[in-house]
Amino acid sequence: MPESLSPVTAQMPRAKLAGLLLFFLGPAVVIYSLFSIYPLVATMALSTYTSDPSGARSFVGLANFQTLLGDALWSKPFWNALGNNLIFFTVHMCVQNPVGIALAGLLSLPRVRLKGFYRTVMFLPTMLSVVIVGFSWNLILSPLWGVASGALKAVGLGSLFAPWLGLESSALVTLSLISVWQFVGIPMMLIYAALLNIPEELIDAARVDGLGQLRIFFHIKLPLVLPTISLVSVLTFVANFNAFDLIYSVKGALAGPNFATDILGTFFYRTFFGNQLQLGNPTMGAAVATVMFFIILLGLCLYLFLVQRRIRRYAF
Amino acid sequence: MTTEQRARSISVHLVLIAYSLLAVGPILLVVMNSFKVRSAIFGSPLAPPDTSTFSLIGYEKVFRSSHILLYYSNSLIVTLVSMALVLLFGAMAAWALTEYRFRGSTVLALFLSIGIMVPIRLGSVAILNMMRSAGLNDTLTALVLVYVAQGLPMSIFILSEFIQQIPKDLRDAARCDGVPEIRIFFEVVAPLLRPAIATVAVFTIVPIWNDLWFPLILTSSDSTHTVTLGVQQFLGQYITDWNSVLAALSMAILPVVVIYVILSRQLIAGLTSGAVK
Numbered sequence: 001m002p003e004s005l006s007p008v009t010a011q012m013p014r015a016k017l018a019g020l021l022l023f024f025l026g027p028a029v030v031i032y033s034l035f036s037i038y039p040l041v042a043t044m045a046l047s048t049y050t051s052d053p054s055g056a057r058s059f060v061g062l063a064n065f066q067t068l069l070g071d072a073l074w075s076k077p078f079w080n081a082l083g084n085n086l087i088f089f090t091v092h093m094c095v096q097n098p099v100g101i102a103l104a105g106l107l108s109l110p111r112v113r114l115k116g117f118y119r120t121v122m123f124l125p126t127m128l129s130v131v132i133v134g135f136s137w138n139l140i141l142s143p144l145w146g147v148a149s150g151a152l153k154a155v156g157l158g159s160l161f162a163p164w165l166g167l168e169s170s171a172l173v174t175l176s177l178i179s180v181w182q183f184v185g186i187p188m189m190l191i192y193a194a195l196l197n198i199p200e201e202l203i204d205a206a207r208v209d210g211l212g213q214l215r216i217f218f219h220i221k222l223p224l225v226l227p228t229i230s231l232v233s234v235l236t237f238v239a240n241f242n243a244f245d246l247i248y249s250v251k252g253a254l255a256g257p258n259f260a261t262d263i264l265g266t267f268f269y270r271t272f273f274g275n276q277l278q279l280g281n282p283t284m285g286a287a288v289a290t291v292m293f294f295i296i297l298l299g300l301c302l303y304l305f306l307v308q309r310r311i312r313r314y315a316f
Numbered sequence: 317m318t319t320e321q322r323a324r325s326i327s328v329h330l331v332l333i334a335y336s337l338l339a340v341g342p343i344l345l346v347v348m349n350s351f352k353v354r355s356a357i358f359g360s361p362l363a364p365p366d367t368s369t370f371s372l373i374g375y376e377k378v379f380r381s382s383h384i385l386l387y388y389s390n391s392l393i394v395t396l397v398s399m400a401l402v403l404l405f406g407a408m409a410a411w412a413l414t415e416y417r418f419r420g421s422t423v424l425a426l427f428l429s430i431g432i433m434v435p436i437r438l439g440s441v442a443i444l445n446m447m448r449s450a451g452l453n454d455t456l457t458a459l460v461l462v463y464v465a466q467g468l469p470m471s472i473f474i475l476s477e478f479i480q481q482i483p484k485d486l487r488d489a490a491r492c493d494g495v496p497e498i499r500i501f502f503e504v505v506a507p508l509l510r511p512a513i514a515t516v517a518v519f520t521i522v523p524i525w526n527d528l529w530f531p532l533i534l535t536s537s538d539s540t541h542t543v544t545l546g547v548q549q550f551l552g553q554y555i556t557d558w559n560s561v562l563a564a565l566s567m568a569i570l571p572v573v574v575i576y577v578i579l580s581r582q583l584i585a586g587l588t589s590g591a592v593k
Contacts, residue, residue, distance in 0.1 A: 017416060020497050024412035025424070028405040028468050035465035036431050039439025039446065046441060103335060106328055114329075120580045121336040124343065127576045129526035131548045132568045136346045139561070147345065147361050181338070189584065213324075242435045245528040249548055272441055273533075282441050289438045300433055 040293070046286035057283070064287035074284070080259055081267035082295075084172055088263055089240040091176035092183075097232060099180070100187025105217050107188075108195040119192070126185035130245035137178045138250050141165050165250065168260040175261055179246055183239075187232045194228040195221055234303040241296055244269060264292050343569060350374055350562035357558055374563030378550070381560070383538060384567060387546035394456050394542060395524045398463040402520050405464070406471030407479075407509055411501050413472070414479045415487075431469035436462065440533055447534060458534045459542075463527075467520035474519070478512040479505065514582035525572070543568055 012020075047064055049057045068074045103122060107115055125133060141148050141164055149161040164174040198221060206216050244265030247255050253275045255262035270278070272285025348364055349357045356369035363369075378384055413425055436443075443462060444453070452458040482505060490500045531545035541549070547568045554560045576583065 012416075017418060021412055021416060021418060023498065024408040024501070028409035028428070028472065029424070031401075031405065031461065032428060032431060032465050032468045035443065035446075035461050036436045036439065036468075037427075039436070039442035040434065042442035042445075043439045046445075103332075106332055109328060111325070112328060112332075114332075116581070118332045118336055119584060120577070122339045123580075123584065124573065124576065125339055127522060127572055128343070128569060129528070129544045129572075131526075131528050131544050131551075132565055135548075135551055135561075136342050136565055139558075140342055140345065145358065145361060145558075150361070181342075238433060238435065242437060244437075248532075249528065249551075252552075282445070286441045289441060293434070293438050296434065296438075 043286045044290050044293070046283055047290040049283050051281075051283055064284055065291070068284070068287050068291065077259065077262065077267060078288075078291075081262045081264050084261065085241055085243075085263040087172055088176045088179070088243065089237060091173060092180055092236050092240055093233065095177065096180040096184050096236065097187050097229065100184050100232070101191055101222075101229070103184070103188045104192035104195055105221070107192050108221075109213060119189070123185035123189060125182045128182070130179075130182065131249040133182045134175075134178060134246045134250040137181075138165060141174070166257060168257045171251070171257060172261045175246060175250060178250075179243070183236075186235070187229075190228050190232055191225055194225040198224050230303065230307040234299060234307075237299040237303075238296055241292060241299070264288070264295070268292060343573070346562055347566045347569060350559075350566040354559055357562070371559070372563075374557075374559030374561075375567070377554075377557065377560040378563045378567060381554070382546060382550045382564070383541075384543075384546065384550075384564070386539065387541050387543045388571075390456060390540060391525060391542040391544070394459045394463065395521055398460050398467060398524050399517065399521050401460070401464045402467040402471050403513065403516060406468050406516065407475050407506060408501065409468070410472045410475035410479055411505060414476050428469050428472055431466065432473060436466045437529055440529070444533055453534065454536050454540055456535075456540055459530055462530050462534070463520075463524045467516075467524070470519045471516045474515050475509060475512055478509055482508050514579065514585070517579075517583070 048059060048061055050060045050064065051057045068078055106112070107118060139145055139147075143149065143161075143163050149158065152158050152161045162170065164170040202220060202224075203216060206220050211219070241264060243263060247261050247263055247266050248269065251261050251266075253266060253270050253273075254277075255266045268285060268288045271288050272280055272282060274280030345361065349361060351365045351371065352369045353371040353373070356363070356365070360369075365371075409428070413421060413428075447453045447458045452461075486508075487500050487504055490504050491497075495503075525542075526544055527542075528544050528548060531540075531542045535541060535545070538546075547564050550564050551561055554564075
């Protein structure tokens, strides 16, 4: 952007410019490289080593990955965690995003009063720690306290209640829904902001043509916010395949019952740190982290090359 | 308004009210019951505390059997120091990247933006090794360093957008008066970035305050626990003591809610303006 340059900086002597760059960029680049990029690279490098009980490390190439994907002792929990993670992500995509879009659509309707109040209240859970949210829902859904079963009884659905978090068949979906409940505020806010950016003339033209609010939403507003929806999707993907806190705080590192709620984050933690069943293994942990990195990278590339390219960007 | 319009408006409000209740209901329930005696928690969970059921026993137990105040001060130190450094170093880097043209600036900007999408958590194995060999294991410094590295990419991105909006004449006028570049940044540009603080805060303070992963991995002794980790461990230990559990949860919830309600307007404005672009 040559036009953004002021003449003074363009005429600056090279040595002076270098000094300024060092001063302004130095701290950020050093801390970021040392504590963010270097650990990522070092973790990948470590994944090609193995350590014996004495702590000495030796290079083994891709053997850790062969073990992880081929040895049943490792591959079974790994595929289980990956599968569960996909379910976790699917629930978010199918519930969190549609609900977020619907709420944003309602908030952006003309002449709705108290918008600010609704927004503030509905975004509140997103601000809380996942640990607190997980534990609070753990209490609410607990048969011991009986709040959830009592609420269902009050509307005549008492027979539907089950200790969802404790059952192998429903624990994962329940946890996913708790996470959806917490993070629905993010798609809601981002899509709401995108909806507000749509020019008034477009909406007015449609209204003059006799379209109702529902058709305006589906035929005009929704296609225009598709870029934001795909951004939300990729944010959800990265967050989900990196999730840990919720499962750990509700179910512990063993992600019970019988690993039914184990996702990659908890699998990584157990591999790296160990637990009641096994000793921690930093090199295998590094291998799991590397696989997670490539999964996230795959998601990001899909987003950048497929979604982002195909969607036409509308200049607002 | 016609009757049809009114009916539609009422149904919109009904949906929004219902969802709002779903969003705050669980939080209210926990906070409300933390002020009640044990029998009332189980007997009538939905009733607010009254004179016969009000009790602070849970809070007393939390204060007695955990170092909750220490956890608060640890969280406060880590969050505030990290945020100050993220803002300072982030603004400086954003200034250099937007204001000066130099070879490799695009590559550097791309390099810095990797951290926006790739979670630093995946480097935990190496981070722990580094902190151990540097003797920083189990210190708040280790947490601050990691959080600054984590927060910088997003803050540089947001602050660059803000700096681009500052009129060029301002700094050029200062340059004509012969003011050195470093003083231009600190005395002319930096004060104008104040509105950006709220936006950066949403993306840095909240994730740092709420983080469980790095305290879990990098701190081992009670004296370096943050609120999130301290409360998590307390909950695991006292799981059958409902008064204490509800009180500990409320003590973790309330400060965040109070700050959120005070700052919600700026926080939401920051979220919607900063992330859409």
